[in-house]
Amino acid sequence: MVTIGDVAREAGVSRSTASYAFSGKRAISAQVRQRVFDAAGRLGYTANAGARALATSQTKVIGLLARFLEDEFAPAMLQYMLGVSDNARELGYDILLVTEADGARALRRITDSRMVDGVVLLNVAHDDVRLPVLRAAPQPGALVGLPGDCTGLDVFDLDFVATGRLMVDHMHRLGHRELLLVSQPEHVATRGGAYVWRLRDAALERAHDLGIRLHAVFGESSQPAIGGTLHGLLDAHPSATGLLLNNEAAAAALPSVLNARGLDVPGDLSVVGRYSDEFARSFSLPYSFVESAPDRLGDLAVRQLVRRIGSTQAREEPYVVRLLTPRFADRGSTAAPCP
């Protein structure tokens, strides 16, 4: 391979001069600079990443820890991954993708060996086992997903509490007094998927305060089971006029369920979902929804992480917990209930 030494020789300068010509970290005469660049061009020089990392203690790589769990909608994870990856690249960082089941061990491996300058954790659980490892690591970390304990880390998530309230408030304003809520599977919550119960509890509380009857159930993560659950729920509560969905599979299954029952939206039933814009487009779901903004969250997490990586000053700043205000995307699937 061609090294900076080869370039220096070809340009007739020292290796340090060649290095400075590339980095711009000290003044170089225009002629010399040009000679170095020309030489590099002729020889096809690119700096060796390992050598540079060793010399600078910077890899320009960010670790991305995904977590694919049973009964969670995997394609949703992809949106977060792309949000992180695309934005990291724009800031000059590459992505080391980690999909191992044992996230804590993998995290220790990539941080201890200094493969990465920082880490983004996806799909963070309430009591995530990766957090103690990340806090002990020398690199900064950012989370997508709100855990029980946020100390020492920057956290980004959709505000699921506000989302639950927004959904209920929206239906209440239209005049609905009996609603249904389908969440993710119960064991997703049990094992620490806080987003499940944060939305659900907030919706239940708000409904209670407003004098609304809210029937909340946990739904399955795939068809045909979720279809059966939807049918059962609609059978059990024929007087309910609104349906809230915090469950991608339920949203995807709903059109055929309603079709089979001959129910019209919003004529017979008002519907509000919670998913990403991309998901809505892929399946062209005709429902109003609260945007879960995975690209936005990935962007925010990476940007903050890079800030911390870049300056020791930024590293001293207080940690942030940023919960995005839910945005309601109106697709016309809600209306006043029929009398």
Next chain:
Amino acid sequence: MVTIGDVAREAGVSRSTASYAFSGKRAISAQVRQRVFDAAGRLGYTANAGARALATSQTKVIGLLARFLEDEFAPAMLQYMLGVSDNARELGYDILLVTEADGARALRRITDSRMVDGVVLLNVAHDDVRLPVLRAAPQPGALVGLPGDCTGLDVFDLDFVATGRLMVDHMHRLGHRELLLVSQPEHVATRGGAYVWRLRDAALERAHDLGIRLHAVFGESSQPAIGGTLHGLLDAHPSATGLLLNNEAAAAALPSVLNARGLDVPGDLSVVGRYSDEFARSFSLPYSFVESAPDRLGDLAVRQLVRRIGSTQAREEPYVVRLLTPRFADRGSTAAPCP
């Protein structure tokens, strides 16, 4: 950070001895070995990846170049990514994920700078601009997706020609004589998505040979457009008794389309799709299908790549083009046509 020098001092040996104790590349007395391991444990030592890469010219990282194009079903890409990532990790490699739009430039960057020991290209087009870059790179590469020119690279893909034939043969055997085929959008083929026309052309040819009328159309990649296309196709050919799908969006949309038309499968219409098992499960599609086996392809590509990386001898071996024989997963959605 704690270095191998610290470990050596703590254990009372030289750095080379410590290094050999870890690598096992030369005999070390049991006592010394234990002292080194204990010291490493006490100090919490992990080798610096950059330094090791510099010394060995091996990063133990594989580049994974994904390619997300308009009107291709993004979640399908995720399955390939996980197939590569999970299997790479098992073989001791980490994954550098590249999602940049300009794949050729990104590929040059990560290979020139020696960030990776090898590269897997996903979603390879017929005349993929990344191929010349990969051939010129010092690292070996493996493709998932069959390009027009395979020289110098290991190639893995589903046999789409055999898939097209299998679909038609299957229907023919059951007695069908008029079929419909919905492919991906035409411009996906136009820009080089060879899998589109390979399956389509093979199906058309086989149908012709068997005296079957096959009406082949290109479908959109999302609802509701694809739903309209399906309706239009069924309207235009009421005498067709079988439907072949090489289009994920069409498969996802079909249940509600058939529901709306009151069509029974396989009573009124026999259906065969082509997608992954994971996709079938996520949407619980009730159709028989040809398994596209993304995990299997990722596995094969990585395994071959690691072989090439591992030994210069393996690097001399002839390149392989491995097309997986399509596997038919029977879900009972095909039957003899009604008279």
Next chain:
DNA sequence: CTGAAAGCGCTTACAG
């Protein structure tokens, strides 16, 4: 404005 030299943390022939 430029160069010679030290150092980043490993591995691996070379010697014993």
Next chain:
DNA sequence: CTGAAAGCGCTTACAG
């Protein structure tokens, strides 16, 4: 079975 030393390819104080 073990150690002292060179080298991987960079960057960056130190000198001039």
